[in-house]
Amino acid sequence: MSPTEVIEQKGAGLRKPEDLTLLHEVSVATAGISNLEMCIQCGSCGGSCPSAADMDHTPRMIFAMLRAGMKDEVLRSNTPWVCVSCYHCVVRCPQKVHIPDVMYALKGMAIDAKLYKDSNAPDFAQSFVDFVENYGRSFEFGLATRHYLKHYPLRLPGMTSMGFGMLTSNRMSITPKRIKKMDQLKAILDKAKTLELTNE
Amino acid sequence: MSNYIFYPGCSMEGSAKAYYDSLNAIKGSLGMNLQEIDDWNCCGATEYVGMNLVPAYSLIARNLALAANQAKGIDTVMAPCSACYLNLEKADYYMAERPTLGEKVNEALAAGGLHYDPGSIQIRHLLDVIINDIGLETVKSKVTNPLKGLRVAPYLGCMVPRPDYQHRWSDFEHPSELDDVLKALGAEVIDFPLKTNCCGGHMTQIGPETAYELIRRLVSSAEENKADIMVTVCPMCQMNLDAYQAETNRYFGTNFHMPIVFFTQLMALAFGKTPKEAGFGMELTSTKDALAQIGKDVPAPAAVKPGKKREGLPMPAPRLRKYAGGKVTSE
Known part of the structure; x- marks a missing residue:
């Protein structure tokens, strides 16, 4: 049976306009103009992706799922967390979809929706942000030790020679630095947290 | 100036x-x-x-x-x-x-x-400024110690040539700028096929197996192409390939040894600075054999003096936030 015949037999149910609420929600939550609606499902993104093999769904599949309104499945997926921000997909995408920025938006939505179960990646991001919000600078030593203690305690012994190497070669400080105008930065970030990106 | x-x-x-x-x-x-x-x-x-x-x-x-x-x-x-x-x-x-x-x-x-x-x-x-403002002729004119015989793999990583909003680079995937600077220093620059491939970024922290595979691809390609040393423009790339190379070798049972330094370090050497002034000696994957190609020694890292008063603030007390099934709660 041809697709046209299927539609004729099964009736108007299949002709309903797509519900693109989710697609638009993600598009609005993405910095810049996402071009997400322009995806033609060619798969150049997944084919260019160095970490696609470790993803639950390739980017192409994620965009199809967004179009299909499969919010929970998308936000449970590890895909945005495995994205390495290499931008190969962006420069190869014929529709100029800002794929890594869409992935960043999906991470934020997954955290808000409490759907992504593996806490490793969100924890790392949160620890990084904690240091930045309290010192204005990132703090490699604190970040690495805190993260490894919590998520890879068994790997710590194997990592000590590297950590020791970083310390003895003066490449890692064991104390953080703080910027001078921390109050100013805090005021900016506190205000920013009250602001949501909306559709223009 | x-x-x-x-x-x-x-x-x-x-x-x-x-x-x-x-x-x-x-x-x-x-x-x-x-x-x-x-x-x-x-x-x-x-x-x-x-x-x-x-x-x-x-x-x-x-x-x-x-x-x-x-x-x-x-x-x-x-x-x-x-x-x-x-x-x-x-x-x-x-x-x-x-x-x-x-x-x-x-x-x-x-x-x-x-x-x-x-x-x-x-x-x-920085690389854009050196190529387009300072110019290769100026770079060449400052070389007193050409890096003759040193085979280098130019490695830019991702975030400089891509996504390139302002169209500053010659190509998204195979830009020639870093090659040109290294050639101006007298080095032998290999045609490195993975010059803008990913080093794994933050995956060394949150998904090490993913990162180790990407690191393996890069160092094995540099070795196959007989590079003495890789040269990068990015702190993350340098950190991942240098500091996690031993972990990568352990994970795959391989025995790669591919040092990686910043392009400015080779510029400094070519301009007649000492390896110490050029920042050598801090890498964890030793550059000894590579530097020997151009008759240089790796300086010993400066020892941290015992009892030296440290700059900076006290180590913050651990305050792990709970990631309660998705939502990061504030204290």
Whole structure:
């Protein structure tokens, strides 16, 4: 049976306009103009992706799922967390979809929706942000030790020679630095947290 | 002298100290006058943008606002770190492309008495400035110690040539700028097929197996192409390939030994600086054999003096936040 015949037999149910609420929600939550609606499902993104093999769904599949309104499945997926921000997909995408920025938006939505179960990646991001919000600078030593203690305690012994190497070669400080105008930065970030990106 | 507003970024004071030291060693020869952004803050790397969008862009834009205020006729802010460079450029570009983002960011900046109009300052990477402002002829004229016989793999990583909002680079995937600088130093530059492939980025922290595979691809390709050393423009790339190479070898049962340094370190050597001035000796994958190719020795790392009073603040008490099934709760 041809697709046209299927539609004729099964009736108007299949002709309903797509519900693109989710697609638009993600598009609005993405910095810049996402071009997400322009995806033609060619798969150049997944084919260019160095970490696609470790993803639950390739980017192409994620965009199809967004179009299909499969919010929970998308936000449970590890895909945005495995994205390495290499931008190969962006420069190869014929529709100029800002794929890594869409992935960043999906991470934020997954955290808000409490759907992504593996806490490793969100924890790392949160620890990084904690240091930045309290010192204005990132703090490699604190970040690495805190993260490894919590998520890879068994790997710590194997990592000590590297950590020791970083310390003895003066490449890692064991104390953080703080910027001078921390109050100013805090005021900016506190205000920013009250602001949501909306559709223009 | 060419004047630049300078955004070093956090790595330059830590894991990428060799980049900082070697840049300081060559900036005079290149006629670069660098004015550091006063009281700059972290760019958020690839972490903050995935947590909370408007604060993430406001964090970046504070640096742009400070830079524009400080500029006084200087038209460029220069960043040597790839992630810093891309974040600054991205904030500037998206604030203009998406005016609502620009408005929200400026609303936040106003709470700190700051404002930034996108487009008011150019954001450029160190390599771009060296190639297009200083020029290869100047670079060549400063070479007193050509790196003859040293086979180098030029490795840029991702975030400098891509996504390239302002069309500054010769190609997204196989740009020639780094090759050209290294050739000007007299080095033998191999045609490195993976020159803009990913080093794994933050996956060394959150999904090491993914990162180890990407590191393996890079170092094995450099070895296959008989490079003595890899040369990069990015602190993250240097850190992942240098510091995690031993872990990668352990994971795959391989025995790669491919040192990686910053391009400014080779520039400093070619300009006649000592390996110590060029920031050598801080790498964890030894550069001894590579430097021997050009008759140089690796200096011993400066010992941390016992009892030396440390700069900086006390180590913060651990305050692990709970990630309760998805929502990060504040204390």
